[in-house]
Amino acid sequence: MSSYFKTLLFAALVGVCTIIACKKDDDTPAVEASLYDRLGGITAISAVVDQFIANVVADNTINGRFAATVANPSRARLLRLNLIDQVCAGAGGPCSYKGMTMKEAHTGMNITQAEFNALVGDLVAALDQFNVPEKEKNELLAILGPMQTDIVGQ
Amino acid sequence: MKVLKFSMVMISAAAMLGWLILRKPASASDILEPVCYTAFISHASDPEAGQALALAAQEWEGVSAVSYNAGSDLLVIAHTDLWTPATLKSRLSTLTSTPPQIKQFTPSPGAQCPVPVEIVEMIPGFLLSLSIFSTIVLAGLMVFKRKKALVSLYQ
Ligand code: HEM
Numbered sequence: 001m002s003s004y005f006k007t008l009l010f011a012a013l014v015g016v017c018t019i020i021a022c023k024k025d026d027d028t029p030a031v032e033a034s035l036y037d038r039l040g041g042i043t044a045i046s047a048v049v050d051q052f053i054a055n056v057v058a059d060n061t062i063n064g065r066f067a068a069t070v071a072n073p074s075r076a077r078l079l080r081l082n083l084i085d086q087v088c089a090g091a092g093g094p095c096s097y098k099g100m101t102m103k104e105a106h107t108g109m110n111i112t113q114a115e116f117n118a119l120v121g122d123l124v125a126a127l128d129q130f131n132v133p134e135k136e137k138n139e140l141l142a143i144l145g146p147m148q149t150d151i152v153g154q
Numbered sequence: 155m156k157v158l159k160f161s162m163v164m165i166s167a168a169a170m171l172g173w174l175i176l177r178k179p180a181s182a183s184d185i186l187e188p189v190c191y192t193a194f195i196s197h198a199s200d201p202e203a204g205q206a207l208a209l210a211a212q213e214w215e216g217v218s219a220v221s222y223n224a225g226s227d228l229l230v231i232a233h234t235d236l237w238t239p240a241t242l243k244s245r246l247s248t249l250t251s252t253p254p255q256i257k258q259f260t261p262s263p264g265a266q267c268p269v270p271v272e273i274v275e276m277i278p279g280f281l282l283s284l285s286i287f288s289t290i291v292l293a294g295l296m297v298f299k300r301k302k303a304l305v306s307l308y309q
Contacts, residue, residue: 028199041182042182042183042185042186047218050218051219051221051232053191053219053232054191054219054220054221054230054232055221055232056223057191057193057221057227057228058193058223058228058229058230058234059223059226060223060226060228063193063226063259066259066262067259067260068259070191070259071259071260071261072257073190074272075262076191077188077189077190078275081183081186084186085181088182088183094181094182095183096178096179096181098178098179
């Protein structure tokens with residue numbers, strides 16, 4: 001057998017093995033994408049956070065709390081970025097949250113349960129406006145829900 | 155000269171350390187354009203008119219989110235630097251007979267950070283610049299000293 005023929009045979013063998021290996025991969029159950037990917041990545045998260053903040057600012061029951069933030073564009077920008085990073089990192093995305101802990105950020109504010117519920121309502125409205133599926137919505141709320149104890153009544 | 159060099163090394167090292175501690179680690183959000191929020195009292199005749207304003211504004215370039223709350227009659231627009239509150243107001247005014255009014259939020263008096271956020275945000279960048287600057291000065295001093303030594307060697 002000529003060396004040319006041997007090489008051709010070897011290449012064909014490698015090709016067949018690769019196809020079989022890929023086929024096997026297809027058969028194994030796919031690992032579910034992270035919540036970050038399922039939400040649509042950073043652009044989708046930032047769109048939802050923008051809508052969420054806009055909903056909060058329009059909401060008379062809690063917007064007084066954010067008066068100083070809205071009055072100062074740099075402060076509003078920082079809060080927006082912190083919220084985006086927090087949601088992105090919590091959802092398993094490539095972000096790092098560099099803001100205060102929830103306890104540090106909300107201590108001294110005496111936030112009531114009703115205010116917390118109003119804010120969550122504004123978040124749910126934002127998620128619904130972007131037609132985020134129920135599963136992803138619940139996963140996101142489950143990440144933020146446990147923060148309640150560090151936010152309410154501090 | 156020795157004191158100057160030592161000071162430069164110390165400043166460079168301290169500034170670099172400060173920058174390393176304060177810098178924001180790379181994040182996917184770094185690519186996002188900054189956004190501001192402007193609130194208007196819409197003065198809409200009815201909730202449908204307010205909602206129509208919101209839907210119209212949603213389509214404008216540089217607007218990333220719009221929220222209209224019928225209960226508060228507030229129309230809030232999240233926008234990039236393409237817009238200012240004044241330009242948004244004049245554009246909105248072309249869509250309605252009763253021009254919306256910019257809502258001024260007055261911060262409640264109370265304990266607030268005395269250092270403006272803008273300054274706090276600038277600190278890491280300032281520290282990095284300081285570190286780079288003192289390293290360049292240090293390198294300059296060393297080159298200067300070497301040149302002087304070479305010149306004296308050939309003389
Ligand atoms: C799940 C619920 C909540 C989350 C995830 C959340 C998250 C955050 C984050 C990330 C910050 C920025 C921290 C920093 O500056 O380092 C912040 C600040 C703040 N939060 Fe919350 N928060 C929640 C609930 C609330 C509620 C219910 C209120 C009041 C109604 C509230 C009022 C504030 C205010 C006034 C600030 C300061 C904003 C500024 O720096 O100008 N938060 N929150």
